[in-house]
Amino acid sequence: MKTLSFLLIIVLLNLAVAVLCADKYSRYDFPPGFVFGSATSAYQVEGAASEDGRTPSIWDTFAHCGYANGATGDVAVDQYHKYKEDVKLMAEMGLDAYRFSISWSRLIPNGRGLLNPKGVQYYNNLINELVSHGIQPHVTLNNADLPQALEDEYGGWINRRIVKDFTAYADVCFREFGDRVSYWITVNEPNVFAIGGYDQGVVPPRHCSSPFGVNCTRGDSSSEPYIVVHNILLAHASASRLYKRKYQEKQNGFIGISIYTFGVVSSTNSTEDAMAAQRMNDFYIGWIANPLVFGDYPDIMKKLVGTRIPAFSNHESELVKGSFDYFGVIHYTTCYIQDDPGSLALKQRDFNIDVAAKIMNMGDIFLDSEFPIYPWGLQGVLEYVKQMYGNPPVYIVENGQRIRRNSTLEDTSRVEYLHAYIGSVLDAVRNGSDTRGYFSWSFLDVLEILDGYRSSFGFYYVDLDDPDLKRQPKLSSYWYSHFLKGGSVSPDKVIELKTNFSALSHGHFFH
Template sequence: MGMEYEKIHACSNDCLLYQNECEDLDECSVCHESWWKKVRLYGPMYLMWMYLFERYVKILKAYFKNRNRPEGCVMESYIAKEAVEFCSEYLSNAEAIGLQNKVDSDGATVIDFRKIGYKNDPFILATQVKQVFYTTDPNDLELSLVVLMKSRDIRDGEGDADDCNCIPSVSRGLTPVDEVDVFDDDDSNLVRLDVEWTYGTRSGGVNRDGIDYYNNLINELLSNGLEPFVTLFHWDLPQALQDTYGGFLSPKIVDDFKDYAELCYREFGDRVKHWIPINEPHIFTTRGYEYGSFAPGRCSPWLSPDCNGGDSATEPYLVGHNQLLVHAAAVQVYKTKYQNTQKGQIGIALNVPWVVPLSQSIADQEASNRALVFTYDWFMEPLKSGSYPAEMTTYVGERLPKFSEEQSSMLKGSFDFIGLNYYSASYAANGTCKRINPRASTDSCVVHLSERNGTTIGPKAASDWLYIYPKGIEDLLLYTRDKFNNPVVYITENGVDELNNGQLSLNDNIRVNYYADHLSFVQRAIRKGANVRGYFAWSLLDNFEWADGYTVRFGIVYVDYKDGLRRYLKDSAKWFKQFLL
């Protein structure tokens, strides 16, 4: 059934009908016209076959109600394709609003590509749009882990679903089908694409329809002159793996992820030249297993009675450890079996808020360094040396897992580039180490503050955690240059948000200034020798922001959630358009 389907079969429930449920019906379709409108918004339905990894055949069969006919229905999202079309047609025709590019002390524009060898070594400017697909089928055993998080974990999750046409049923949960991050540059084009684990595989088997979808999407991107950067894990763990062995709490995750990664290399690697196996491991680790605010919602009972079990003192380190091993395994299989013929590169994307000492005291300076160690170096140092930072070993002690010699060797140097996600900064002061109820965020013995002497470190954005501090991106790049042997770096996320107040607001000078200032400091870092090759702005479209839901807007394009997702250029989009001329 495709987009041209005209008939609607009525039934008593708002649900998807599986093939074996439709044998006595005249039409096997979608229930109710209201449901069909949602299907029309997100894409068509059609039958799906599963192609199996041999070692998972028995497990997969256990999920079939009718084991002789393992057909099902799948819904795909065409929002990604629409985003590409939007960039190539709508945004390219927009008129510049006449904003002047900033100039530096030399009188050059903030990003003067001629001064940084743009034509010979492209500095790629791109942006991101995050689109989320929602499912309301309670019998879908292949949902991502994030699906089962309660609406309490979404800031606007208790609102009426009718308030937003893009949310069929918040109460049933959510799952991102794909994230496509797009922007068009006349000279150099780049796109970030997240493959959803459950969309490429099903209970250990290959979902051929999902593979075909991503093949078509990648081809569509390339035909539009957009080079894909592909992320394999952006926190969408298959629920079956969480239920079977605890997901990233178990070393079993390594083999399963390796199978999934190799599938992607084999199917897409002839066209994909940049791979990111893991995105923001620190956030997944701390928010999911220390605070319990993200899926799977685990934390110590003393921290929150709403958590789904957990231990905030040990589980974050175990999950972080296994994410590093997953990354290393994914890199190893790529480098040994695919890189030589496919000629691609592979790396990791790490979120790093910058930290400034609260005072010039030695104690506060050491505290700011420890804060970076417990966020950035936690994952970066093992990729450089094969070991955890010495400070973490000292402060965490036996709760910090250890790498075997084989694991250490596999981790060391397991990247071709590093992706850095930078948004904000804070002050750091030396704090008292907590011996009772320790947890990952307090093990560093650092107190994080947003202000000093009554003045914030920078203007506050809509999100509670986001304070605008442009110099931090330069400091981070120079820290990376000096401490980690100046690796190839892509700024894989950078942006600022405003509150979603229900008003159509296109005047976002705060965002224009944010990007102009941050790009200026990126240029300064490049001139000082930082090996920066590209920049992604977050984000092209207003989007779903995890625990914040739709309460904030990060896009340079306004999305009207109450009017069929209509889009309007903000001033920042027009600024970027002129900036790229």
């Protein structure tokens, strides 16, 4: 397997840092057919958690134990009942596409076996509503909400039995919805799902072990994250091969997987820090992408993790290799990396110790503070994927700014973030990246996995104290709509929109 040397990668990343993102642009500067949309996921928006035959997922269990800052998705923002209203808002905004996920336990309540007709009907209704308004449905099959029934029966993702059940679930989705859905993601960000759920224990299903996790009662931080990702990759490959064999020619769709990415920059010009930055990319991006492109994990992972990372058989390697049509890139922020050789000497290891790198100057991604605006970090990720993996098609399936909820409709920092990051995508495309779409997170203020409703990412504020859960547009929704409808955007346009919005909303602030 031929890969770029880590020094060349660092050069490329530093080059990306030096490039300023496009300042003034419009959507017409992007290639024809470039898709702009927004995203949510099932448990975060649907609500109706116990209605019409849906059963609990591991996220329900997690939330009901109080781990999502005391919030649950029992009601969320009730898109289950308000989907027509939401799709109308999407159409008015001018979205090309809407990315959502399917609740496996709504569709197949026991995880396998009999379908829930009302679950099938809901997703048919949502998809038909989108299509009738000219909005492309982009569907994620699983976003951290495995049916609790499968978790209870055999441990869910830590058991290879999940491959068969996931493939059967995917088959149902392709069969029922694939005549109208052309873009599929199998599993959302398996890298951080495995780290959060099986190393640190901060997301469902809260597996971890001392001293790495927090208040976990089960799990093994040193091995389970690697087992989980291995089984996810096998499940993805199985579902992808099924799709390509049985559905793709007739439905003309595309299938991929999403990867959570950081922009990665070495803290100094030292060789040690440069190597640590490359390890960070190998352990976060390469963990997922290398098997899909080359058929195996990065060499450095196998060297440092040893027998704790499962090995692909020759047959499995061939199944996983090439089992994607595109990568979904998830990106929010950038980190500076410093070598941490002392961590390699520890006998007990978890994922972050295996990387042997310190993350510097990023802040806490788990708090409700705003992300620093480092658009060159996303540009660097897209350049890295282009150079390292042969420039595969990419859709940026999540990118957005977090602000404190209930602060203001005048979310200027989100507008500034969007302007900078979409501009960086344009620069990456102009530099040859085969990036084909951009989805902001999120369309509405939704339940967030770690802090519930404490922070928000949405274009629309949702008043949780209003029985009707009224949606109210923020400044960012006007900015994105202006851009989506062909208007040029620039720092001056931000000022102009802000002035007009202030007059429209009378500077209304929430309690």
